[in-house]
Amino acid sequence: MTQSNVRAAFERHFNTHGTLYASAGRINLIGEHTDYNGGFVFPGAVDCGITAMIRPNGTDRVRAYAVDLDSYAEFGLREEDKPSESWARYIFGVCREIQKRGGRIGGFDTAFSGDVPLGAGMSSSAALESTFAFALNDLYALGIDKFELARIGQSTEHNYCGVKCGIMDQFASVFGKKGCLMRLDCRSMEFEYFPFDPVGYKLVLLDTVVKHELVGSPYNRRRESCERVAKMLGQEFLRGATMERLDAIRDEISDEDYRRARFVIGEERRVLDVCDALQRGDYATVGERMYATHEGLSKDYEVSCEELDFLVDVARECGVTGARMMGGGFGGCTINLVKDDLFADFIATAKRKFTERFGHEPKVYPVVISDGAHKID
Known part of the structure; x- marks a missing residue:
């Protein structure tokens, strides 16, 4: 449906057709x-994202239409041309970051639409950045490698959207592979595909429908906490730090910084534990580590919220193998690893109890692991 919507909107606005990405x-x-x-992450691309039709227009201006917002923006390609529309800054930022790397691009017309739930922690912004970075690289034959495309998206967030994010979201959006999760070492950028087909289980997201805004945010403050502790430890990143070394400097740092670092150090170990457990088919351990991650995110990192904690508690009561909040925090989804025979009861119970408590149902998104950035023939 998204493809046909985008095609129709593009042809309506620009009286021509373009290429779909x-x-x-x-x-x-x-x-x-x-x-x-600088630690490990374990993401996968999903079967919802952003679709855009794009066509170079022979000028030095970008004309963009956001189908879902029914919003139009037009802007140039110089630094002083930054658009006022927040959604358009993602496209503008990608263009500028490509130019900073020596890529020669011109103006283009585009219409785009998405079916990534906004604010659900599934990184609709990275999908948008990756779509345009991949498309412009292809259309203008720039020869930029996939890692640099991911970095272009990350730099767009940093320099044009005010979020000091890591590389995971853009990496997953560019490198995603159907049927596989990816373990990425965010320090060395080495990665490995792990086939993911949990027989007897389903992976499902429950969306609290609580929206969060990360700009200027608690997200950036947590990153600053981690950077302060790493500096005290004489490291660039917290990666590789141990609890023993953290405890040795406990009296020299704030309690808040200590707890932020304690979560990150524990999370590095949990990622590796989950990778090992998946290779053994040991989903009980996978689930235990998911619950432990949520506890750390809620108590030590303090990025959860009442609605997310409630859904994780319901999951535990229903015998769900593993559950945790997912994403930057302050709203969005829980991710749940559920045995097939418990699935229907869990979803029904979660909807009922959540509605009784908060006055609306959570949205349910079954997870299908899919491909990342690509051209649609």
Whole structure:
């Protein structure tokens, strides 16, 4: 449906046709807030994302239409041309970051639409950045490698959207592979595909429908906490730090910084435990580590919220193998690993109890692991 909507909108606005490109949102099984700490993450691309039709227009201006917002923006390609529309800054930022790397691009017309739930922690912004980075690289034959495409998206967030994110979201959106999760070492950028087909289990997201805004945010403050502790330890990142070394400097740092670092150090170990457990088919251990991650995100990192904690508690009561909040925090989804025979009862119970408590149902998104950025023939 998205493809036909985008095609129709493009032809209506620009009286021509272009080339279709798409990129994916992502889930992250485990490894939260570790990417900007140089640690490991374990994401996968999903079967919802952003689709855009694009055509060079022979000028030095971009004309863009956001189908879902029914919003139009037009802007140039110089630094002083930054658009006022927040959604358009993602496209503008990608263009500028390509130019900073020596890529020669011109103006273009585009219409885009997405089916990544906004604010659900599935990284609709990274899907948008990756779609345009991949498309412009292809259309203008720039020869930029996939890692640099991911970095272009990350730099767009940093320099044009005010979020000091790590590399995970853009990496997953660019490198995603159907049927596989990916373990990425965010320090060395080495990665490995792990086939993911949990026979007897389903992976499902429950969306609290609580929206969060990360700009200027608590997210950036947590990153600063981690950077302060790493500096005290004489490291660039928290990656590789131990609890023994952290405890040795406990009296020299704030309690808040201590707890932030304690979560990150524990999370690095949990990612590796989950990778090992999946290779053994040991889903009980996978689930235990997911619950432990949520506890750390809620109590030590303090990025959860009442609605997310409530859904994780319901999951535990229903015998769900593993559950945790997913994403930057302050709203969004829980990710749940559920045995097939418990699935229907869990979903029904979660909907009922959540509605009784908060006055609306959570949205349910079954997870299908899919491909990342690509051209649609």
